[in-house]
Amino acid sequence: MPINNYIVLSSLLFVIGLVGVLVKRNALVVFMSIELMLNSVNLLFAAFSVYHNNASGQIMVIFIMVVAAAEVAAGLAILVLTYRTNHSIDINLLNTLKH
Amino acid sequence: MYYKYFKMEQYIFYSLSTVAVFSALMMVISKKPIHSLLYLLLCFFTLAGHYILLNAQFLAIVHIIVYAGAIMVLFLFTVMLLNLNIKGEMQKPLVARIVAVVAGGLLLVALVGLLKGMDSSTGIMQTDNQIGLMKNISNTLFNEYVLPFEVASVLFLTAMVGAVMLGKDESKV
Numbered sequence: 229m230p231i232n233n234y235i236v237l238s239s240l241l242f243v244i245g246l247v248g249v250l251v252k253r254n255a256l257v258v259f260m261s262i263e264l265m266l267n268s269v270n271l272l273f274a275a276f277s278v279y280h281n282n283a284s285g286q287i288m289v290i291f292i293m294v295v296a297a298a299e300v301a302a303g304l305a306i307l308v309l310t311y312r313t314n315h316s317i318d319i320n321l322l323n324t325l326k327h
Numbered sequence: 328m329y330y331k332y333f334k335m336e337q338y339i340f341y342s343l344s345t346v347a348v349f350s351a352l353m354m355v356i357s358k359k360p361i362h363s364l365l366y367l368l369l370c371f372f373t374l375a376g377h378y379i380l381l382n383a384q385f386l387a388i389v390h391i392i393v394y395a396g397a398i399m400v401l402f403l404f405t406v407m408l409l410n411l412n413i414k415g416e417m418q419k420p421l422v423a424r425i426v427a428v429v430a431g432g433l434l435l436v437a438l439v440g441l442l443k444g445m446d447s448s449t450g451i452m453q454t455d456n457q458i459g460l461m462k463n464i465s466n467t468l469f470n471e472y473v474l475p476f477e478v479a480s481v482l483f484l485t486a487m488v489g490a491v492m493l494g495k496d497e498s499k500v
Contacts, residue, residue, distance in 0.1 A: 229340055229452050232442050237344050239438040241351055243431045248355040250427030253419055256360050256405060260367050263398065264351055267374055278381045283458045283467040286386055293393050294479045298486035300398050304405045305493035311409050
């Protein structure tokens with residue numbers, strides 16, 4: 229399997245996640261899109277780790293998973309808090325943070 | 328030996344990739360958050376299949392446990408807790424959406440265009456590598472990366488304390 233295929237697939241998934249972040253107003257779906265972007269990068273790390281026969285890439289994938297789990301835990305807590313005050317998780321309402 | 332499996336491996340790769348891209352697209356397209364969530368779950372399972380294809384077995388198992396087991400359940404609880412059946416679908420204006428898609432498409436063209444000069448016969452990956460097995464992964468993790476591993480536990484503790492602190496209803500304390 230050429231490494232090019234993995235690069236193209238990861239780019240596709242990353243771009244879909246990016247478009248999801250830009251298009252969606254529901255903060256929950258924005259979080260999901262961020263997860264998708266992190267996962268596309270994970271796949272590329274694993275592919276290059278196999279390509280170079282070096283395990284460090286797969287260790288990096290594990291650390292990215294750790295950060296993603298922590299980010300989701302804190303982010304969803306903030307989301308629930310936002311919903312409690314605004315009764316909506318519209319991402320546009322979050323600009324009240326700057327006032 | 329290598330060419331014997333090349334065909335079937337390619338079939339698996341392309342079918343998994345098709346499902347992955349389709350489910351990722353459906354995640355962005357679908358209107359209800361719960362549908363997005365289920366499509367994302369499908370996408371994660373296909374990515375686990377890709378890890379198995381790369382012979383990264385430990386990664387595949389951890390991926391399923393962390394994403395399908397932990398993160399998806401967290402998302403699912405949030406979707407269930409928040410009453411998201413709000414009248415009127417929340418959508419950005421059409422111009423913003425078109426600009427977002429065009430910008431994403433340009434980024435895709437730039438990323439894939441980088442590969443144009445590359446000869447497709449180079450960069451063939453070995454399929455029978457052993458680095459994804461648990462023994463080799465843990466050898467690297469606990470020899471070279473012990474300090475980041477320990478720091479990750481502090482990060483988890485911080486996230487846990489933060490989530491509990493944020494989740495507490497202060498009006499009732």
